[in-house]
Amino acid sequence: MDKIIARKRWFFLFSLVITIPGLLFTLATPFSNGTIGLKFSIDYTGGTIWEFRPENPADPLVVQEAVSSAGHEEATVTEAGTGFLIVRTKPLDLQVGQDQIDNAGAELQAIREAVVAAIGPIAEEGSVSTVGPVISQDLTQQALLLVVLGSIGILLWMTYRFRNLRFGLAALAALLHDVIVTVGFFAIAGTIAGIEIDALFVTAMLTIIGFSVHDTIVVFDRIRENLVRHAGAPFGDIVNHSIVQTLGRSFNTTATVLMTLLTLLVFAGGSIRTFVLTLFIGILSGTYSSIFNASPLLVWWEERAQARKAAAARTRTA
């Protein structure tokens, strides 16, 4: 416990180990033609998702063939778990004003008929969701904007509250660590398990940014307090002491939050599973980075500054 700062290189190394693979997968996304890296939902790519439950269990491949024969070779069909099948195609039936008054839903109806012909009647319609290219373009731009703005906001707030740019930058580093870990996790999960990220992913990202900085703030606050109380003690010792003092709180808070997220993950269904999983990963990473990255980073910085000062002093005396 008293060696967190002394072992900071190991903790930095661990962070590299958990960030680099995900980062590689993420960076491979634009070059791999969709085979490696993040899998984007129709929110980003544009397309139609149609969920339905057939009366008799059906092989997704058979359904895919039926949809394909209805003129949608691009379609993919997957199982949703509760007997529902999910059909993904390019955007269907988006009405432009010049269209005729009576053809809304015609393309989907054609697909539906082809499916019914192949596997029998449909027991229950779930949902149909179509996203056109305009919205998906909006979202991609919005995602980057939000994460950048969130980071800048936190950097400014931390720098202002601690009257020290180093505190702000250390908090920013921890926060980017969490963003990279989370995005990387989904790049790997997307490659291996085909888990898609949707419009809520960015929301989760920003929530993580706001939340993960809590732990950092608590430790930094304690450092500020201890700097006054133990004036003159080595900076590394003060930081280590502060981390240990706040460890109980950090663990307990993370435990309660993760507990609630875990219940949502287990019991809640639908579109928020990925959302909750994102929050879970990000907040877990946030606790680690606050304790083992942000504060040690401060020490590393201070030690470098002092080493430089000492070197300068030596050259003066020499």
Added chain:
Amino acid sequence: MRKFTPYLILATALLALAIDLLPNLSLPAGGTSGGTRPIETKLGLDLRGGLRVEYQVQPVDGVSATAADLATIRDIIERRVNSTGVAEPLVQTQGADRIVVELPGVTNPDSIRALLGTTGRLDLVPLPREVYGFFDTATGQPRDGVKPVPGEGETLSDTSLTPLFSGDQIESSSVQIDQSGRRVVSFKLKSEGADLFATWTKANIGSYFAIVLDGAVKSAPYIQSAITGGEAQISGPGASGFAVDEATNLVTILKFGSLPFPIAEIGVTDVKATLGAAFLGQALFAGAVGILLVFLFMLLHYRLAGAVANVALVFYVIIVLAIFRLVPVTLTLAGIAGFVLSIGMAVDANILIFERTKEELRIGKGIGPAVEAGFSRAWNSILDSNVSSLITAFILFYFGSSTIKGFALVLIIGVLCSLFTAVTVTRLILRAVIVRKRFSSPYLYGVAKGDLDALGRGVING
């Protein structure tokens, strides 16, 4: 002031509880319309089922719609929606060129989409005899022109054709059955249009004219006799004419006028109500289990103090739900997740305070001073961390799309309320509790047995 705080908090709790539980409450509605609106928990379409369509207004000949045009389009769409009888429709403008329509519990989404998305510009276009021929009433035979008379669904490619008048000259319209049993839409013209029509038909008996809706020909009959009464009809395709939906849609569109700019669907979501209800049940169950686990954790970990925090947490839930109903906040799946997350944040403040209190107890302070120190020392961290959450929540609220906005609003309300309940309410109860002798053991505040023994022997001194 301090003397009244307990009563104030109690009154707030009772008021919030009343808002949470009493049915049929209502608030004066805002805006100029007056009236009242019911206080209720609003559920998003993903939880109650329904149709959501997002439109983008299309520029015409390089001219984009102004804010006033957007408002006009919104009004027309809203009137079209209202004519369908859908309960609680929502029609909003978004950004510079977007209109979002949310219709809960819709069972015929395709027909409604057709109604809303149609520009609805109706033109009556005379087709010149020299080009399209005419019907020779003397012989009872049609005479072919250079071009065939356009059929139903075709577009008029000839740009030299100008309409005699447009849909704005229509006074009223209705669905009718004509002599041969076909369903038609008949309309009555305003006097200006009626005069034009009478003059033109008198001079052009036998000529064809096209009834064109949004650039596509609906029908192209010939003039049998002068039409002086200002009444005419549009016949649909097929032996039985228009389908019912199509005919009523067309009447609605003619009634409320055409959109000044065409609109295009850029996103459509249709969730069936049964699916939404299932998601809601699951999310509520998960939330309840999550809250119970947090209760247990606090109780086991901080004992008496944890129980006090749990009371504050109940208080938090009551108040937040009341605010959700008052604002009102539209709860979506993501919003419920945000609420559950905010419970985690609300106890964070208590954990900070209690951990600090424990530290103070361990260095031998009495319960009273330790609790006070716990509150005052933890305050900075609590405020700073909540502000950081508010910063990101406000960014989401300001720049996000409507789903994201709902989630952000839940977070903002949650953070602000938790500042009040986790700090003020907890402190108030704890102050009342710690003065009692039997509640003064540090054990009740989460200090471990081993530490206590050491404390008794005066070993620990920080």
